[in-house]
Amino acid sequence: MNHLAEKYSEEIQAILAKYPADQKRSAVMPLLYLAQRESGYVTKTAMNEIAELLGITATEVASIVGFYSLYYDKPAGKYRIQVCTDLPCALRGAEEFLEKLCENLGIRVGETTPDGMVTVEHVMCLAACDKAPMFQVQSGEGLSYHENQTVESAMALIQSLKKGASHSNKDGHP
Amino acid sequence: MxxxxxxxxxxxxxxxxxxxxxxxxxxxxxxxxxxxxxxxxxxxxxxxxxxxxxxxxxxxxxxxxxxxxxxxxxxxxxxxxxxxxxxxxxxxxxxxxxxxSEKVKAGREDILEFLLTSHPLDCPICDKGGECPLQDLTMGFGPGESRFIFDEKMRMDKHVPLGELIYLDRERCIQCGRCVRFQSEIADDPVIGFYQRGRSLEIVTFSEPGFDSYFSGNTTDICPVGALTTADFRFGARPWELNNAASICSQCPVGCNITFNTRREARSGGRMVIKRVMPRQNEAVNEIWICDKGRFAYHFTEGGGSGNSERLTQPLVRKNGELAPVSWDEALQVVAERFRQAGSGLLTLAGGRLSNEDLFNLRQLTQGLGGQTALYTQMAGGDLVAQVGVGQGTNFADMGAGSAILVVASDLHEEAPIWYLRIKQAVERGAMLIVAGARPTRLEKYAAHVVRYPYGSEAAAILAMLNSLSAKRPNLPEPVQALARSPELQAAAKAFAGAQNGLVLYGSEGLGLEGSQALAQACANLLISTNHIGRANNGLIAVWQRANEQGAWDMGFRPRTDLAEAMKSARVLYVVAADPAGDDPSMAEAGEFLVVQELFLTDTAKLADVVLPVEAYTEREGSFTSGERRVQRFYPAVPEPAGLKADFAVTGQIGQLLGLDLEARFASKVMLRIASQIADYAGLDYVRLAEVVEQWPIVGRGDVYYGGTSYENSQGLGVQLAPAAQRGAAVPLAWPEFASQSHSQQASAEGLLAAPINRLLDRGQTVWPSTLLHSRIPQPYVALNPADAAVLRIPSGAMLQVTLNGTARLAAAHLDENVPQGVVLVPRSMGLPIFGPAPVEIRRAEVVSA
Amino acid sequence: MSEYLLLRHRQIPDIGNLTVYRQNEGFQAFHKAVTSMKPEEVTEVVKASGLRGRGGAGFPTGLKWSFIDKNKWPHYVVANADESEPGTFKDREIMENNPFQFLEGVMLCAYAIQANVAYIYLRGEFWQIAAHLDRKIAELHSAGLLGDNLFGTGYSLRLYTHLGAGAYICGEETAMLESLEGKLGQPRLRPPFPPSFGLYGMPTVVNNVETLTNVPLIIEKGAAWYRGYGTEKSAGVKIFSLSGCVNKPGNYELPLGTTFRELIYEHGGGIPGGRQIKAIMPAGASSSLIVANEQALDTPMDYESVPAVGAQLGSASVIIIDESVDIPWLINKTIHFFKHESCGKCTPCREGSYWMMHLTERIDKGKATWKDVELLKDVATQIRGKCLCALGEFSIEAVLSGIDRFRQDFEARVGAREMIETQP
Structure with missing residues (x-):
């Protein structure tokens, strides 16, 4: 039984329709996002299911998960707060921001809060260099940018996330 | 050009x-x-x-x-x-x-220094040491000392089983991707891949079981470091301690050229033993690849396993109801005397794993006494292969656009993996593949045309192709007429007829002797009618179940459909390299006197009056004739064990005691006799079989980094025989008789027909002793359609009692939608007595508490 | 700037609305092209405009289109929206705010090479932008601007977005194609180039978002009009992404040939705290460090002039470094980036970036000696000219220029180490 295929049959059809019929493999990345939305990370079962949908091997699917940094093969916090600390952001205080944020949350970079809600990570450039410090929030609900942040604004956001308030921008783009 | x-x-x-x-x-x-x-x-x-x-x-x-x-x-x-x-x-x-130039040298030194930064440099404990490209090139271009701080090296896992057969040392890997590319480009089994990226790249498998490919061992040959090693050889020996002996794989009719690496070692009691099997280049046969069966199943030659796999060491004669050791003189005297008395009552039954020299002597001996010979097999048609078989000079590598290849009644990936590879490559070069089968097989992925027929209509399907081209034979039975009207079949027939070169490989899936003979004849007719005979890259190939069945046919052996009766009525039965009683208990009733010549104390040998122990093929020399009718020599890899003789020698000595002129000492001299008496083999001798020409690519020389550790062929590329059609003989069409019983008539009361299929890794006598492979060999099973299973209330995996040919055995139920309804697929050599299509009864076995 | 050509939303705030975009001549170029121009004519106009690729390489756009192999079909367009170079954030602003002009550019390119399908490959982090573009694409279908038999001409076109998943290397066009095919984003050997062997092995044009956004106005107003902007060899306008130690970071659309000084001091508002400018990285992390002296500041930012001061214009992501920044710290940052983003396919980049990272780390932490600085230089030099693609080749630019041009910073770091070593 293919859980993904049954639960998301329409969405999967729409994804497959983007690519030529003999190039189904192209759909592996969108399908991995789908699987990740389902479980917060890509499970081995999901890899097998995607492989079956696309007529490729589970190993080929897993390779994609391993190569790209936005796919996860292990669970983490419900929300991944990913702070850009690359050069331009670092020049605008992103490293201190990250450090203070972690201090406030009582965790180290890469760790998850004890309640399992928030994992804080540092990531490479997110193309928001003029609005540093900034971070993205990744979760089953998708991905959103939060720019020109202070530790206070970030903590407020985290509090609202923990309370279950939606963090996504209403108009769908920042 | x-x-x-x-x-x-x-x-x-x-x-x-x-x-x-x-x-x-x-x-x-x-x-x-x-x-x-x-x-x-x-x-x-x-x-x-x-x-x-x-x-x-x-x-x-x-x-x-x-x-x-x-x-x-x-x-x-x-x-x-x-x-x-x-x-x-x-x-x-x-x-x-x-x-x-200095500039180039500096550039290469730079690259090598990079590669060594994260390499563990554990050559002293590495299996690759001594035949390692990285080690060799480090000697040529490596820096004298490391500028990279040891503590900053990337540390990774060292003993990672990618499966039961192949181990990975992640630290040694230099991310060249050869293994990953081999599996995807050449084997089309992309079950290993890269994970992560950059310096963290590592090889992984997510298949179940791990690294699930019949070609996995080849990756260890082309790995330029000691990252990939086989479970069979790792920590077994250092490459420089190894001797090598040219040989031919005895596991299937492809005839892959191999090299046995051997060593005299203390842990084997000072004996010379085989440490590993390596591919030996023959670009016309196996290029530089072998399958995992060929690489790992050689252990049967060693004996020492459990059950019947212990090697026989001395002649046995039944005394007071017990088999007792005797001298060779005594055993041979007893046998000769019995043979003399039997005269025309002697029936010699031989198996297809024997060499040409063994078979020739057996035939000479039996004919000299006026007796009869029989080939122990479930597949026929070798006479037709000798007539319209592939022409001399046939090489899959030369097939591409303009070539048509028809595969019928064979799951090549299971039965002859290297042919599967080579046909896949031919298709990639533009060859047109037609796969005719009763169920989907892996090869169909590459087929331009798929012809689907019901089990029992194998020959009919080919005749239908022929008839769709021109009504060669009127009044074909109705099922054939119906098939002939199928557009897919017509398209396939037209494409085959229109191709410049046409080749047919036929197998034995779903077939017994009668069916395979009919199929062979139908295939021969198609080839004759479309003028695809008598030339290189045209003609017929039989996908035999054993390595030298074609040789057996060429030596004059024929199977017989009345074998059970013939065995019972023989005055003396001489069984060589065959175990009919082990395959089917009903065959255990032999005639008056039974002589068994064997490696092992098989079920048949246990019934014998005299047991004659022989050398394994790794202990002697000889020749096999491959499915492509290439005669190839094998050489002794290890010394003959004391007290054993080669099959041809035993037979020769019996013949000499009977006053017959048989060669009993040198295999090469037997070959000279073959050459003088068997027309197709005229002019052959061991010198010709040992001839080589330079092959491309050049592998196996000092630069192992180029082609890998596959051996260069310096001991013979073999000689491909010309079929009768190529030698100008007339090859008329003949029309096979259809089996009188239709499918439904053959089926059991439940309406189920058992169809035999062939699996690469089975429980046969030449596979099972290699315990490494056990994890890849399923428990005895039968496969049936889920719809049939539902009717019979059989859940997947249920234990069944399967009654076939009067014998009931236990087997697990595999449910598979690809199995046609009404059919139960029964794998050969998997513990169930199946020889051809037969009625079968299945029911759920009583659950026995453990 | 009198008039924006690309960041037009700054003048027409609702240009992201289809009606507003059409009121401002939107899709007139596409209509004109499809109904009255031969595909080759579109390419010719783009060629004549002097437009060069804005993704970094600066390859003439029309010339690229003209290379498309007409003997193999179908053809594809892939818009490169993988914008990942540290310091670059221009394509994002276009797609968020002036999406239709970009999409029209994609459509014109597709028509010019007679592609019926175009993909927009966005970096995975642009998840919301992809959703935004999907809605815009749906509007175009409703408006009859995408789909079958456009304007009754028989030409049909579909656009699809495709999200990457966090891999800088996918900005390299062949790695992007591999990724779009569902494989690891590792660069292919070139040649063959995408116009002959691209997506699914078919002829393909890959162009950057900004490049394509130029095309509608070029077709509408003509090549000569476009050549009125910029310099002779670097025609047109460019969006300069200004970041780092500057008062007003952001995107600035200026004619090519504008000087660094004008960008930094007139538009960017100068350096915070009145500090001195120290260095400029004109092409993001892939850039050499330019010593920000008077001569450098007066250098026009175009494809020809920037190399004269020892760097490349690239994607014009101008990162400003002031006197408070230590260069060993900076190159440690850039090398961490390249080590993280190396795809691992070729040896010098995979091993070299890992090695350099250990060295820059030690140097930055003051745990190195001058020998380590020398070694770093050796390793970087050893990488040069041997990589499979530009990622590895560019990873060493900041390192080598940093050591050469800011030697005193390294000496200071090593000096600290040597002092520690000599303490009892």
Whole structure:
């Protein structure tokens, strides 16, 4: 039984329709996002299911998960707060921001809060260099940018996330 | 022929076909360019950057299009500012390649230093040490000391089983991707891949079981470091301690050329033992690959396993109801006396794993006494292969556009993996593949046409193809008429007939002797009618179940459909390399006197009056004739164990005691007799069989980094026989009789028909002793359609009692939608007595508490 | 700037609305092209405009289109919206705010090479932008601007977005194609180039978002009009992404040939705290460090002039470094980036970036000696000219220029180490 295929049959059809019929493999990345939305990370079962949908091997699917940094093969916090600390952001205080944020949350970079809600990570450039410090929030609900942040604004956001308030921008783009 | 291009490499002028890569052009000129990722059998990727060279190209005047000349009249050559990769750059006219310069040397040293930064340098405990490209090239280009701090090395896992057969040492891996590319490009089994990226790249498998491919062992040959090793050989020996002996794989009719690596070792009691099997290059047969069965199943020759796999060591004669050891003299005297008394009552039953020399002597002996011979097999048609078999010079490598290949009643991936590989490659070069079968098989992925027929209509389907081209034979039975009207079949027939070259491989899936004989005849008719005979790359190939069944047919052996009766009525039964009683308990009733000549104390041997122990093929020399009718020599790999004789010698000595003129000492002399008495083998001798010519790519020399550790062939490429059609003999059409019973008539009361299928890894006597393979061999099972299973209330995996040919056995139920309804697939040599299509009864076995 | 050509939303705030975009001549170029121009004519106009690729390489756009292999079909367009170079954030602003002009550019390119399908490959982090573009694409279908038989001409076109998943290397066009095919984003060997062997092995044009956004106005107003902007060899306008130690970071659309000084001091508002400018990285992390002296500041930012001061214009992501920044710290940052983003396919980049990272880390932490600085230089030099693609080749630019041009910073770091070593 293919859980993904049954639960998301329409969405999967729409994804497959983007690519030529003999190039189904192209759909592996969108399908991995789908699987990740389902479980917060890509499970081995999901890899097998995607492989079956696309007529490729589970190993080929897993390779994609391993190569790209936005796919996860292990669970983490419900929300991944990913702070850009690359050069331009670092020049605008992103490293201190990250450090203070972690201090406030009582965790180290890469760790998850004890309640399992928030994992804080540092990531490479997110193309928001003029609005540093900034971070993205990744979760089953998708991905959103939060720019020109202070530790206070970030903590407020985290509090609202923990309370279950939606963090996504209403108009769908920042 | 491709346009030729002339260039200069390190001052040497080389002329090669257009499109040749510099690295290969250099190799042809005897210049070794160091490589890690490049492999001559795979597409270049330019990853490792080790093959850097300086490349100069003639300056072309834009206005005139002419080469600009220097003052002295020589062409002006412009070198690029950067070093370029010789493995990705094709040659061009007037190109000047420099590999022997300080700049190039420095470039290669740079790359090597990078590769060594994270390498653990654990050569003293590495299996690859001694035949390691990285080790060798480090000697050539490596820095004397490391500038990389040891503590900063990337540490990774060292003993990672990718499956039961292949181990990975992640630290040693240099990310060249050869293994990953082999599995995807060559084997089309992409079950290993890269995980992560950058310096964290690592090889992983997510298949179930791990590294699930019949070709996995080849990756250890082409791995340029000690990252991939086989579970069979790792920590077994150092390469420099090994001797090598040329041989031929005895596991299937492909006849892969192999090398046995042997060593005399303390842990084996000072004996010389086989440590591993390596591919030996034969570009017309197996290139530089072998399948995992060929690589790992050799252990049956060692004995020492459990059950019947213990090797016999001395002749046994039944005394007071017990088999008792006796001297060879006594045993042979007893046998000779019995044979003399039996005269025409002697029936010699031989198996297809015997060599040509053994079979020839058996035939001479039996005929000399007026007795009868029989081949122990479930597949027929070898006489037709001798008539319209593939022409001399046939090579799958030469097949491409214009060639049609028809595979019928065979799951080649299971039955002859290397043919599967080579046909896949032929299709990639443009050959047209037709797969005719009763169920989907892996090979169909590459087929231009698939012909689906019901089990029992194998020959009919081929005749239907023939009839759709021109009504050769009127009044074909109705099922054939119906098949002939299928558009897919008609298209396939037309494509086959229209191809320049046509080749048919037929197998024995779903068939017994009668069915396979009929199928062979139907295939022969198709080939004759479409004029695809008597030429290279045309004709018939039988996918035999054993390595030398074609040789047995050529030596005059024929199977018989009344074997059980013949065995019972024989005055003396001489069974050689066959175990009918083990395969089918109903065959246990032998005649008056039973002589068994064997490696093991088989079920049949246990019933014998005399048991004659023989040498394994690894302990002697001889020859096999492959499915493509290539006669190939094998050489002794290990010394003959004391007290054992080769089969041909035993038979020869019995014959001599009976006053017959048989050769009993030298296999080579038996071959001379074969050559003088068997027309197809005229002119053959061991010297001719040992001849070699240089093959491309050049592998197995000092530069193991180029082609891997596959052995160069220096001991014989073999000789392909010409079929009768090629020698000018007339080959008339003949019309097979259809089995009188239709499918439904053959089925059991439940309406179920058992159809035999062939699996690569089975529980046969020459596989099972290799315990390493047990994890890959399923429990005894039968496969049936879920719809049938639902009717019979059989859940997947249920234990069944399967009654076949009067014998009830336990087997697990595999449910598979690809199995046609009404059919139960029964794998051969998997513990169930199946010989051909037969009625079968299945029911759920009583649950027995453990 | 009198008039924006690309960041037009700054003048027409609702240009992201289809009606507003059409009121401002939107899709007139596409209509004109499809109904009255031969595909080759579109390419010719783009060629004549002097437009060069804005993704970094600066390759003439029209010339690229003209290379498309007409003997193999179908053809594809892939818009490169993988914007990942540290310091670059211009394509994002276009797609968020002026999406239709970008999409029209994609459509014109597709028509010019007679592609019926175009993909927009966005970096995975642009998840919301992809959703935004999907809605815009749906509007175009409703408006009859995408789909079958456009304007009754028989030409049909579909656009699809495709999200990457966090891999800088996918900005390299062949790695992007591999990724779009569902494989690891590792660069292919070139040649063959995408116009002959691209997506699914078919002829393909890959162009950057900004490049394509130029095309509608070029077709509408003509090549000569476009050449009125910029310099002779670097025609047109460019979006300069200004970041780092500057008062007003952001995107600035200026004619090519504008000087660094004008960008930094007139538009960017100068250096915070009145500090001195120290260095400029004009092409993001892939850039050499330019010593920000008077001559450098007066250098025009175009494809020809920037190399004269020892760097490349690239994607014009101008990162400003002031006197408070230590260069060993900076190159440690850039090398961490390249080590993280190296795809691992070729040896020098995979091993070299890992090695350099250990060295820059030690140097930055003051745990190195001058020998380590020398070694770093050796390793970087050893990488040069041997990589499979530009990522590895560019990873060393900041390192080598940093050591050469800011030697005193390294000496200071090593000096600290040597002092520690000599303490009892």
């Amino acid at each position: 491709a346009k030729q291009v002339t260039l200069t490499i390190d001052g040497k002028q080389v002329t090669v076909p257009e499109g040749t890569l510099i690295v290969d052009a250099a190799k042809k000129a005897g210049i070794d360019v160091p490589v890690f990722c490049y492999h001559p059998k795979m597409e270049p990727v330019g990853m490792c950057r080790m093959c850097l060279v300086e490349i100069g190209r003639p300056v072309i005047d834009r206005a005139t299009g002419q080469v600009v000349k220097e003052a002295d009249g020589s062409p002006k050559v412009q070198f690029g500012p950067k070093l370029e990769t010789a493995c990705t750059t094709p040659v061009s006219e007037g190109m000047v390649v420099v590999g022997a």
